[in-house]
Amino acid sequence: MSSLLQLCTQFTTGATSHLPCEHPMGKRLVCPEYSKSGQEVKTYPFVNNDKLFLVCWNFTKGGSLLSTMKPSPISFCYHRPFKQGDKTQLHTHDYLELAYIVEGTFCQRILGKDITFSKGDFYLIDKNCMHQDYLLDQPATVLFFGLSNDIFDEIMVENISAKKMISFLQSALLKQKSLKQYLHFKPIGDVVSQTEACLLSLLTELNLNDAGYRFICKGLLIRIFRLLSTRYEFSLSSEQRRTMNWVMFEEISDYIKGNYATVTIGDLVNTFHFQGDYFNRLIKDRTGLTYSGYVQQIRLAAAEHLLIHSQKSIDEIIETVGYRNKGYFYKIFAEKHGTTPSMLRRNRTSRH
Template identity: 50%
Template sequence: MTLQQLCEEISCNDPNKVSEASPIGSRIVCPEYSLHVKDIKTYPLSQDEKVFALCWVIRNNNRLYGTIRPANVSFSYSCKFKEGTRTQMHTHEYLELAYIVSGSFRQRIMDKDIIFKQGELCLVDKNCLHQDYLDSEPACILFIGIANEMFEYIISDQVADKRIISFLQTALLKQKNLWQYLHFKPINKSSLKMEEYLFKLLQELINYDKASGYICHGLLMRIFRLLSTDYDISLSSEMQKKMNWLLFEEITSFIKQNIRDISIKQLTDRFHFNEDYFNRLIKSKTGMTYIEYVQNLRLKEAEKLLLNTQYNIDDIAAKVGYQNKGYFYKIFVKKHNMTPAQFRREIINLS
């Protein structure tokens, strides 16, 4: 059985049908009813269940079939729609990972229409205002709802790939007021492995028991690892600029916290970019190379210690990362046209 067949089986063929008038239907699809109202979709399961799946199957007779798993009683829901119908503009109180099993899927995110094609994924932050289009072309979309605690566990786990973890932490957790989404496009045949993981995840959510939370956690870790190694992340130029600033702030904060013994290797180990990336990023934001930027921070810290402590010059040089006293004197004099001792005397006398 394929992922498409499994989605169709639980969405279209379940004997427990739900009528279009049922309130469950509005959880599955809520057509637009206002241009100005924003829906906030709450997490639909109990606190113990950290992951759920919402399946959409769209047939060419303009009918949508859908279901949610896990559920106390399995069910399928269907409704007729007009071409181009949009769901109500909404946000989630959880994160949503959408996978296009077949066909294509159109969403309006951050006032921009985006088309996701078969095999692609979209990760939508809980703060991201968006709406979905219902088009007449056949399609199957699998939405995975991830509770915030589960997502934080996954991206902080060292088993997952560190470069994507660093990126996701910056993109989705460090910016509380910035709407965000990530568009993943498969490289080569990576979607085959993704479908395998999603198939197992959906099966686990259908047959949910006490062990399922742990199994789903492990499968999501594999999914995010695959996203990091076999998928490209597509960002608009505006979002890329925001991401660069966020990463710059993260990187420079780390440098300042470790100014005494910071090295480019520490940065590559911590943030998982190559050395050229740090030089380019710092140069674009400060006009300085990485070495010039670190030297400038160290000299500023040395100035503070000279003026606000009684440490001797050798101790200050060591505290800001220079074991070679002669080199410290050389760069300090180059910047201030005076020795550290002269700087200390003159500035204190002036004050």
């Protein structure tokens, strides 16, 4: 059992107060379907005027749902029995909901379509998105984070360093308010352990509710959204995916062109927070070249420009564009231009 799952279980089984099924708080945590056509708008609870709250659901075998909310003035657990296939009332929120599947699977009907989320998945639902939850008789643990619009905007502005990506991620990827959509995030590689370490710290802070925890929680959310935007696959239309790839390629290309003499894959990883192989795939898809081939193309173009438009010596130009091995530079230059740097300079400058 993971540390995160252990803490979630502790929240819903080791509470000091157990609320009965008819308790008013129950409707806040889970509202069974009471109308096929009606809909409910869940309002932000403003727990201690915070911008973030957590609801934890723990499904047990036999049709029981254990739930709790953090932060809370008391440690409590709400217990509700249900029948296989029961649903919550169709509803929307006036806040954003970010959910994580800690264990098992979880099903929702979102905009009339049934979606199944698996262990390790996230989903983000905008405040205008109509949905309802299926209550299934199988062990599962789900975390729901309620994010106020204020903290979401703060996180996104601080999270994305590339200027073009700020606008794109906010409007096309995450908010999508005009389309009333949701996003389904699936982990790539071994990111789950890193993500759950952040979530474990976040749950601990929400539970302790100690001095300064709001700032710590915001920092942890920034880390989580950074992982979501770089280490997870997320559901986009083909048009949105193409747009995102072009925007990202332009950002990366601009960075390489501005730092071509010294740029490394490590620099790109540190700047854009994607894994190294992502840059090779993106550049190959857009140019047909490998990363090293693309950098070489930019360096040779810069060398050609300097040969024609500057008075620098060839040795100075070779060093300026990032090469230390002069023999290698002459080799690749001749392969591209079919001549030497001095002959190209003489031929090109004589035409002007």
